[in-house]
Amino acid sequence: MPNWIISAHNPDSSKTNIRLLLISPFEANELIPIIKNLKNVDVNLRMFAPRLSPQQSILINSEKLVFPSQPNNIASPFLPPLFILSDTLYFLDNEELESYCKFTGMIPNNARTKKQEKAYDMGFIDTGFLLKQFRKAVSPEIDEICGFTKHPELMVREIIESRHGYFPTTSHVSILMTDYVKILMPFGYVQVRYQYTKTPKWFYSMAPFRPATPTGMGVRQAQLAMESNHLLGLVDSPSTTTYPNGIEFWVGQILHCGLDSAAFQPSQDYNLPTTIYQILLDDTTWIEQLDKSKTFIPVSKGRTSLPTFILIYFDEYLKFTPYSHHNVCVLWLRVQNNRFLQFLGSKKDFLFNEYSFVVLVTRIAKSELTRHQNGFDYSRPHDFVIAYYQEDRTFEICVMPHGQPIQFPRMKCHYKETQCLERLVTEFATPPLLWSMGYIQGGDLIQSDLKDNQLIAPMSKVLNPFLSTQSIHQHLIHTSFHRANASLIYLLYDMKEIEYKPHLSLLVIAEYLHPDSPSVIVAIESLSYKFITCYTEKYISFELYLKPFEPSLWAMLIISIMSLTVVMEVYLCIGKRPGERSKFSPWIFILGNLFEEAGFIPKNVFRLILGSWILISVILTSCYNGLITTELNAPLRFSELICRPIPEIDSYMQDLTSNITKWLISNNLDTYADYWIETWLRLAKHLNYSGAKSQKADECFNLLSPVVRSVIPGTEVYEMHYVLLTRYKEMVREYAFVAKQWGIIFGEMKRLTAKILQLTPLLNPRHSLQPNDIGSENIIKHNIRYAIEKEGEDSILDITLGWIFDRPGNSKIPRYHKALLESGIHSRLVKEQNGRKYRQRKKTWSPIPPRVSPMAVEVAVQIATQACWLYTLLKRAVNSNDAVGRY
Numbered sequence: 001m002p003n004w005i006i007s008a009h010n011p012d013s014s015k016t017n018i019r020l021l022l023i024s025p026f027e028a029n030e031l032i033p034i035i036k037n038l039k040n041v042d043v044n045l046r047m048f049a050p051r052l053s054p055q056q057s058i059l060i061n062s063e064k065l066v067f068p069s070q071p072n073n074i075a076s077p078f079l080p081p082l083f084i085l086s087d088t089l090y091f092l093d094n095e096e097l098e099s100y101c102k103f104t105g106m107i108p109n110n111a112r113t114k115k116q117e118k119a120y121d122m123g124f125i126d127t128g129f130l131l132k133q134f135r136k137a138v139s140p141e142i143d144e145i146c147g148f149t150k151h152p153e154l155m156v157r158e159i160i161e162s163r164h165g166y167f168p169t170t171s172h173v174s175i176l177m178t179d180y181v182k183i184l185m186p187f188g189y190v191q192v193r194y195q196y197t198k199t200p201k202w203f204y205s206m207a208p209f210r211p212a213t214p215t216g217m218g219v220r221q222a223q224l225a226m227e228s229n230h231l232l233g234l235v236d237s238p239s240t241t242t243y244p245n246g247i248e249f250w251v252g253q254i255l256h257c258g259l260d261s262a263a264f265q266p267s268q269d270y271n272l273p274t275t276i277y278q279i280l281l282d283d284t285t286w287i288e289q290l291d292k293s294k295t296f297i298p299v300s301k302g303r304t305s306l307p308t309f310i311l312i313y314f315d316e317y318l319k320f321t322p323y324s325h326h327n328v329c330v331l332w333l334r335v336q337n338n339r340f341l342q343f344l345g346s347k348k349d350f351l352f353n354e355y356s357f358v359v360l361v362t363r364i365a366k367s368e369l370t371r372h373q374n375g376f377d378y379s380r381p382h383d384f385v386i387a388y389y390q391e392d393r394t395f396e397i398c399v400m401p402h403g404q405p406i407q408f409p410r411m412k413c414h415y416k417e418t419q420c421l422e423r424l425v426t427e428f429a430t431p432p433l434l435w436s437m438g439y440i441q442g443g444d445l446i447q448s449d450l451k452d453n454q455l456i457a458p459m460s461k462v463l464n465p466f467l468s469t470q471s472i473h474q475h476l477i478h479t480s481f482h483r484a485n486a487s488l489i490y491l492l493y494d495m496k497e498i499e500y501k502p503h504l505s506l507l508v509i510a511e512y513l514h515p516d517s518p519s520v521i522v523a524i525e526s527l528s529y530k531f532i533t534c535y536t537e538k539y540i541s542f543e544l545y546l547k548p549f550e551p552s553l554w555a556m557l558i559i560s561i562m563s564l565t566v567v568m569e570v571y572l573c574i575g576k577r578p579g580e581r582s583k584f585s586p587w588i589f590i591l592g593n594l595f596e597e598a599g600f601i602p603k604n605v606f607r608l609i610l611g612s613w614i615l616i617s618v619i620l621t622s623c624y625n626g627l628i629t630t631e632l633n634a635p636l637r638f639s640e641l642i643c644r645p646i647p648e649i650d651s652y653m654q655d656l657t658s659n660i661t662k663w664l665i666s667n668n669l670d671t672y673a674d675y676w677i678e679t680w681l682r683l684a685k686h687l688n689y690s691g692a693k694s695q696k697a698d699e700c701f702n703l704l705s706p707v708v709r710s711v712i713p714g715t716e717v718y719e720m721h722y723v724l725l726t727r728y729k730e731m732v733r734e735y736a737f738v739a740k741q742w743g744i745i746f747g748e749m750k751r752l753t754a755k756i757l758q759l760t761p762l763l764n765p766r767h768s769l770q771p772n773d774i775g776s777e778n779i780i781k782h783n784i785r786y787a788i789e790k791e792g793e794d795s796i797l798d799i800t801l802g803w804i805f806d807r808p809g810n811s812k813i814p815r816y817h818k819a820l821l822e823s824g825i826h827s828r829l830v831k832e833q834n835g836r837k838y839r840q841r842k843k844t845w846s847p848i849p850p851r852v853s854p855m856a857v858e859v860a861v862q863i864a865t866q867a868c869w870l871y872t873l874l875k876r877a878v879n880s881n882d883a884v885g886r887y
Contacts, residue, residue, distance in 0.1 A: 003049070003086065004028035005060065007074060009042040018078055022085075035067065044070060050086035058088075077145070080104070084156060087163045089171035097172070097182060104156075105130050105146035107139070108182035127151060128180030153177040359385045370408050386411070431811040433486045436503040465829060472829045473506070473524065477803070480816040502811065505804040520814040523802040524821060525830075528795035531638070533701075548627035557620070561590055564613060590617075637794050641701045642761040703762070 004027070008019040023031070028045060035045055045067045047059045059065050060082075061073040076095045080103035082088075083096075091097040101108065106128050107116055116138060119125055124134040129151040135143035156177055157167050168174055175181055362369060366388065384400035398411040465475040481488055488504065509521055546554070568586030590613065705720035805814045820826055 003047070005046045005048050005082075006031070007044045007046055009044075018074065020074075020078065020082070032067065042070070044068065046074075048082055048086065050083070050088040051090045051092065052088075054090045055092070056090070058092075077102075083173075084152075084159065087160045089160070089168055089173050091172050097176075100173075101176070101182065102142050102145050104152045105132075105135070105142055105148050106152075106176060106180070107142075108176065109180045111182045128176075359387050361387045361389065363389045366408065384411075431484070431486075432502040432807075432809050434501070435481070435486060435488050435813075436501050437488055437505065472826065472833060475829070476820050476826060477504070477817065479820065480813050483816050484811065484813045486811070486813060502805070502807045502809065505806065506801065507804050508799045509802045509804075520805040520808050521802050522805070522814055522818050522821065523800050524826065526798070526800050528798040530795050531641070531703075531792040533792070545628065548624050560613075560616075561587075564590055638762070638792065638796060641703075700764075 004023050004025060006021040006023060008021075031045065035043055047062075047065045049057070049059045051058050058079075060079075063069055076099045079096060080100045083100060084104075091100065100106075101111075107120075107125055107130050108128055112120060112125075116125065119130075119134065119138045124131055124138055129148075130138060130142055130146075132149050135146070156173060160173070161167055169178070369386075384406055386398045388396040388398065390396065396413055398408075398413040400406055400411050465472060478488075509523060549557070565587040572586070703720050705718045707718055803814075803817065805811075805817075808814055
């Protein structure tokens, strides 16, 4: 939040005399009428805001925010105290940075004069801080301004952490206080090609180039570094270091390959990329020859990367590659396309920085580079930029516009003299205004009457989306395009155009497997299928009481009861007197604990033996009650919808080495596949296709689902058909259909899971998609509204649907659409659409309360008699144990 400051100027003083006072907003509000009435006094009320991001205004010298408005500005030497107390992180220019260094007593390592270098060698400068006792001799300016007696890093860190909760390591203040370096520009990355041999050992790493001495850097590396400085326009920055032979190098970071010098190994904190991707290289033979002894970057020392440039020098690589090689630049274009930064050691894992801007730098002439055109034909770079180095230390920057294949003659070129490289490239790489769309798995963006290469009309001009017959997805995507002033066309057949042009798709995200494509994925919703049923059990069988425990547990329980009973009876027979009658029954006591009826244990020996049994009986009873309650109330699963239990599936899940393939063949899965294909294409005579049925339909659950439009014009399918067809695509198409048509003998399928196996029997057409009674005229008699009682427990076909913005460039359309989703507009529209759909329905029948069938009198009397008899028996046994004497 901005702070209020009172500034007072004294124009009569020989020196510029300014007083600054920080006040609260309440005080500023009270002082406004007083300052307004002051005359001939130079007092102003100003606002001040900390600079928390580069190029942010601090408001203190804004004429519109000074009261009363005067042209007097606060000079930079008076700002450092405000910067420290307000948690400022960045500086606007070199003047602010110099004032901050003088106020805090800092002399950065990369800005020392010859006199300060001698002072550093003599120990007068400690970790960039000029000690107080040596200030007059080394720097009188610092001695006059600075009041710090010790290093200010701890104080600055605590003030910033008190506001932000952490100390940003990439800010100007952090770099100055921790790295003792004065820098205003973001770190630049340079790609150095070094020591290319016939059998190269390629090694990629990233390290800061901050050597104490210029030793360890070869002439070629220094030459490339100098060229990079000229290209990035950083030669005139204050953070340059002069090496022998007049070579200047910007103190930044180098992205190199194969450098053995220790000067290029990480020695302190450095930047790391923020995103990890995975790509597949076409040619990975060079990875097998990788030198594993090289030390890669320790990630624990890294910090978040800033937006950077990556300069790639690939001339040496072209010299050892024939012109006819189509993959001549595949590796380098993957670097350019994916913002390559580091190779992690495996054959497929690479580390990238999505905020980097990649430039291919070459000394090869345009005519010569055109001979390598075939090496660029099969690439799809995001921003293709080539910098041709000229002899006069200038560059010709050529940019390939968005949505076009790489063709050197069609690139837009401009000589870089004084214009910023980033601005020049950004002006050429304009956002794409024409998008294509060719494939959609959900929604209704594509109208049925659209032709190829036809413009899709923007439907978002309708202010009320509920007045349109289109979906919410269409309304939101057209809203995003309308805001960006872009157009959308339907492009289905021209795959070459889709390859290069920005295009849009609505797909299942899990099926989108193009990791090296510059795409933006925006997830919109998660979909899954559940079922509801009106089926209830007609009676409860005795099997229900045995389900909570496995047979092995029941067997162990019975054996334990019998063993304890026998031991107790033997002990009673041995210990009692002749003719004495025992009133303690061990078996009744053991069963009483199971029925939560405890009794008296007469002797210590009994207590020691039966104490463990009481504990076990409590655990078993609690588990049994909980499991049987769950079994009575739990909803059905998809596996319980099949016609009959399949022991082969259970045996296969217990022993994965068993052959489930034989069972798949024996159960005619290929016949089921034929049925679904013929039904989908309307080749079957009717839905109840007898060729795939072997049992009566009333032995199975009937699967009722709505009718949806198929992708084939003029055909409709049941929605459950789509679910089953998806299961078919996963396993039947791979096995049964191919095995039947071509007679291929497949081995054991290794990727079968329990869920897929349990859903396999649902492919049987005995599970009719259209029950007979639903199609009859007496549907009202069933009163489905009150018959639906249970919802399925599990779900199938869990997918995440999302928009795939492929090759978006610097377009803001993905960002606009993501904002509509994250702000809750999408969910609110969907909720309102569903609510209107159901609120406008009309009742087709009157509510009829469900009928409850009365229980038969004979069954009720029989159950009551058995319960009374069992209770009386257990009560007598417990009373006899309580009244027993000594044994």
